[in-house]
Amino acid sequence: MAFFFEVLIGGLLSGIMYSLVALGFVLIFKASGVFNFAQGAMVYFAALAVVGFIDKGVPLWASVILAFIVMTLFGIATEKFVLRKMVNQPPIALFMATIGLAFFVEGLAPLLFGNDVRPLDIGLVDEPIPAILDSLNIVVSRFDLTAAGLAALLVIVLALFFQYTRVGRALRAVADDHQAALSIGIPLQHIWALVWAVAGFVALVAGMLWGARNGVQFALTFTALKALPVLILGGFTSVPGAIVGGLIIGASEKLAEIYIPPLMQSVFSGNFGGIEGWFPYVMALLFLLVRPEGLFGEKHIDRV
Amino acid sequence: MIKKSKQFIVAAAVSAACLAGAFGPAQAAEEQYFMLPSYRVGPYGANGAAWYGGFIDYLSYVNMKGGIDGVQIAWDECETEYNNAKGVECYERLKAKAKAAPGPIHVMSTGISYALVDKTAADKLPLAMMGYGLTMAVDGSVFPWAFPLVTTYQMQASAIIKFLKDKNAGSLAGKKIVYLYHDSAYGKEPILALEAESRLNKFELVQIPVAHPGNEQGAQWQRIRQEKPDYVIMWGWGVMNMTALKTAQKMGFPREKMIGSWWAGSEEDVVPAGDAAKGYMSATWNVSGKGVPLIADIEKTVYGGGKGNLSDKSKLGTILYNRGVSAAVLSVESIRAAQAKYGKGKAMNPEQVRWGMENLNLDDARLKALGATGLLPEVKTSCDNHEGSGKVKLQQWDGSKWVVLSDWLEGNKALIHPLFQADAKKYAKEKGITPRDCAAEAKKK
Structure with a gap:
C-alpha cells in the first residue's frame, strides 16, 4: 500500500509541474481566445535566458529579473508585430500565427543564448525528504513539494487578478469579443501585451523549475506536450482547472504506467511499458466525449 | 557581441x-x-x-x-x-x-x-x-x-555484461539487472542480446521502457526502487539521460550501479545533472x-x-x-x-x-x-563483418571528467553475431536480396 501512495503522491506532484506549463496556455486563451502553440517554446526561451545571463557572470537573482524583462519585451513585440494586425481575425488565423511564433522562438533563443545543455541551480536539491522516507518508506521530493507550493501561490495570485481587478475583467471581456471590447474603450493592445508578459512570467517560473530538474535544453519545448491533456481536462479558460487537470493527469499517468503494463503483459505477453506518453491523451479524448468544455471550462452557448 | x-x-x-x-x-x-x-x-x-x-x-x-x-x-x-x-x-x-x-x-x-x-x-x-x-x-x-x-548496440550490451561479470567475481547468477530504455528502435535493439545474456549468465532481466522524450521518469524509478536491482543498464538519449540521473538521485538509487550506453555517456549528459551524475558509468568506443x-x-x-x-x-x-x-x-x-x-x-x-x-x-x-x-x-572489417571491432571501454564520471575504468572489452561475439546473421537472413528473404558469397569472395582475393 505504501508503494501505491508513493506512486500517487509522485504523480500528483508531477502533475503540478504540468500545470505550471498549462497555466501559460490558459492565460493567453482567456485573454485572446487563442491557443498559444508557442507556449512550450516560451518556457525554453525563458529558461535559456536565465542560464544565458548566468553564463555571462550575472548572479541568479539578477538573471531572473533580466529574463523577465526579456519575456516582457517579447510579449510587447508579439502584440506589436504579430497580434495587432490580426484583431478580429478567426481564431484559426491567430493559432497559425502562434505556430509560426513557436518556430521563430525555437530558432531565436539558441541564437541569442547558445544551444548547449546547461544546468540551472536554483538552490533546491531533488532528494527525498528523510522524515517521510524513514517513517512511511515513501519517497516525496523536496523539490517537487516546493514546486507545488509555488504553483499554488501562482494560481491564487492569478485567480484573484482575473476575478477582482479591472485589468482582469478587461482581459475576460477581450477574450469574449475583441471588437465589442474595443467599442467600449478597452485598450486591446495594452491588454494583449500585458497578458503575453504575464504568460512570459509563468513560462519563466515553469522553465526555471523544469530546467533545474532536467537541465536547460531544447527538450523544454516538449513540456507543452504534457500540458495539452491537462488543458482538455481542466478547461482552457480556468486557472484552477489547470491545476486540477494537472493533478488528475499526473496521478493517472503514473498509476497507469505502474499497474497497466503488467496486466497487459499477462494477457498478451510482450512488453507494454512506456505508456505515459500516450495515456494522458487517451484520457483527454475520453473526457472530451463526456465534457468537451473541460471540468472548469466555460460552457459555450450560442443563441439561434 | x-x-x-x-x-x-x-x-x-x-x-x-x-x-x-x-x-x-x-x-x-x-x-x-x-x-x-x-x-x-x-x-x-x-x-x-x-x-x-x-x-x-x-x-x-x-x-x-x-x-x-x-x-x-x-x-x-x-x-x-x-x-x-x-x-x-x-x-x-x-x-x-x-x-x-x-x-x-x-x-x-x-x-x-x-x-x-x-x-x-x-x-x-x-x-x-x-x-x-x-x-x-x-x-x-x-x-x-x-x-x-x-x-553495435548488441555487442556493447554484451560488453557491459562482461564488465559486470568481472566486477562480480565472474558470475551474475542470481543478480537482478534493470534495463531502462528509450522506447524507440534505438532502445529496443539490444533487448535480444540482453535476453540471450540473461539466459546464458542466469541473471534476472527487468525491462522498463521510457516514453519519448523521457523528461518524466517518476513511475519508472519508483518501479526500480521496488524491484531493488543490483544494476541499472540505461539506453537513453538527450534529456532522458539527465532526467534518469536526477530521478535516480531522488529515489536514492546509487549512481555507481548505473551504466549507460555510449549515447548516454557524454559531457552533455552528465554536466547538466550536476552532483546527481557523480559515480555514474557508461560504455564508450572512444576516449x-x-x-x-x-x-x-x-x-x-x-x-x-x-x-x-x-x-x-x-x-x-x-x-x-x-x-x-x-x-x-x-x-x-x-x-x-x-x-x-x-x-x-x-x-x-x-x-x-x-x-x-x-x-x-x-x-x-x-x-x-x-x-x-x-x-x-x-x-x-570484411565482407561478413562490417562491424570490425565490437569493443568498448567503460568510463566513470568523477564530477568533472570521465575516468576510464577498463581496457577495450569485447562482447560475446559467438553469442551476438549469429543474432545479426539470423536477422539479416530474414531481411534478405523479405526484400528478395540474394546474399553475396563472402567465403568465395575471400578466396578470390
Whole structure:
C-alpha cells in the first residue's frame, strides 16, 4: 500500500509541474481566445535566458529579473508585430500565427543564448525528504513539494487578478469579443501585451523549475506536450482547472504506467511499458466525449 | 557581441553551404566529397555540434596536411534537426554531388539511417553508422553498402555484461539487472542480446521502457526502487539521460550501479545533472580528453590555423567531439585503403570507397602512426563483418571528467553475431536480396 501512495503522491506532484506549463496556455486563451502553440517554446526561451545571463557572470537573482524583462519585451513585440494586425481575425488565423511564433522562438533563443545543455541551480536539491522516507518508506521530493507550493501561490495570485481587478475583467471581456471590447474603450493592445508578459512570467517560473530538474535544453519545448491533456481536462479558460487537470493527469499517468503494463503483459505477453506518453491523451479524448468544455471550462452557448 | 556575430556568420555559412550543395557546381576531379546531413539545432543540436565539429575538424586537418595522398576533401552540411524526413531530404538533395567520389555518409541518427539503408544500397553510396543504426548490417553479405562500424548496440550490451561479470567475481547468477530504455528502435535493439545474456549468465532481466522524450521518469524509478536491482543498464538519449540521473538521485538509487550506453555517456549528459551524475558509468568506443596526440595536434594545426569548426572551443576533447574525430579517421582510412588498391592520389568512386570500408585494417601500428593510440579500438572489417571491432571501454564520471575504468572489452561475439546473421537472413528473404558469397569472395582475393 505504501508503494501505491508513493506512486500517487509522485504523480500528483508531477502533475503540478504540468500545470505550471498549462497555466501559460490558459492565460493567453482567456485573454485572446487563442491557443498559444508557442507556449512550450516560451518556457525554453525563458529558461535559456536565465542560464544565458548566468553564463555571462550575472548572479541568479539578477538573471531572473533580466529574463523577465526579456519575456516582457517579447510579449510587447508579439502584440506589436504579430497580434495587432490580426484583431478580429478567426481564431484559426491567430493559432497559425502562434505556430509560426513557436518556430521563430525555437530558432531565436539558441541564437541569442547558445544551444548547449546547461544546468540551472536554483538552490533546491531533488532528494527525498528523510522524515517521510524513514517513517512511511515513501519517497516525496523536496523539490517537487516546493514546486507545488509555488504553483499554488501562482494560481491564487492569478485567480484573484482575473476575478477582482479591472485589468482582469478587461482581459475576460477581450477574450469574449475583441471588437465589442474595443467599442467600449478597452485598450486591446495594452491588454494583449500585458497578458503575453504575464504568460512570459509563468513560462519563466515553469522553465526555471523544469530546467533545474532536467537541465536547460531544447527538450523544454516538449513540456507543452504534457500540458495539452491537462488543458482538455481542466478547461482552457480556468486557472484552477489547470491545476486540477494537472493533478488528475499526473496521478493517472503514473498509476497507469505502474499497474497497466503488467496486466497487459499477462494477457498478451510482450512488453507494454512506456505508456505515459500516450495515456494522458487517451484520457483527454475520453473526457472530451463526456465534457468537451473541460471540468472548469466555460460552457459555450450560442443563441439561434 | 563578437560571439553573436560569429554565430550569425556560421549560420549564414551553413545555409550557403547547403545551397551550394543543392545548386553548386560539381567538385573538382581529385576531390573526395562528403555529404554531411548534420544537426546543430533542435533537441539534440548540442550533441550534433560537438560530433560534427570533431568530424569536420579532422577533414580540415587532413586537408591542411596535404589531403588523402594529395586528394583534397570537400564537404557540405545540410541541417536535419535529427528529423527523419529532413534527413532523407538532405540525402536526396546532396546525392547527385556525391555520385562521383563520395566519402562515407554519416547521419548520426538511427532513425535517419534506417530510412537510408535501402536508398543508399539502390544508389550505390556507402552509408556509415558508427555506433548506431541498423545493426544487422554487420552482415555485409546482405548489406554491402551499409557499415555499422566499430561496434553495435548488441555487442556493447554484451560488453557491459562482461564488465559486470568481472566486477562480480565472474558470475551474475542470481543478480537482478534493470534495463531502462528509450522506447524507440534505438532502445529496443539490444533487448535480444540482453535476453540471450540473461539466459546464458542466469541473471534476472527487468525491462522498463521510457516514453519519448523521457523528461518524466517518476513511475519508472519508483518501479526500480521496488524491484531493488543490483544494476541499472540505461539506453537513453538527450534529456532522458539527465532526467534518469536526477530521478535516480531522488529515489536514492546509487549512481555507481548505473551504466549507460555510449549515447548516454557524454559531457552533455552528465554536466547538466550536476552532483546527481557523480559515480555514474557508461560504455564508450572512444576516449575523451586532449591527451591523445591526434586531438592535441588538431587543436594546434586546425585551431592554430584559424580553421576550427567549433564555435564553442570548450567542446574540443569532449567525448562527442573525439567520437566525431574517430568517425572521420575511419572514413579517411577507408578511402586510403581504397587508394592503396585502386591508385594513390586519385579520388575514389563509390564502389572503390565501399571496398575500402570493407577491407579496412586499422591496427595498433596505424593508430600509432596517426597519433590516435587509445582513442578508438583496432578495426578490421570484411565482407561478413562490417562491424570490425565490437569493443568498448567503460568510463566513470568523477564530477568533472570521465575516468576510464577498463581496457577495450569485447562482447560475446559467438553469442551476438549469429543474432545479426539470423536477422539479416530474414531481411534478405523479405526484400528478395540474394546474399553475396563472402567465403568465395575471400578466396578470390
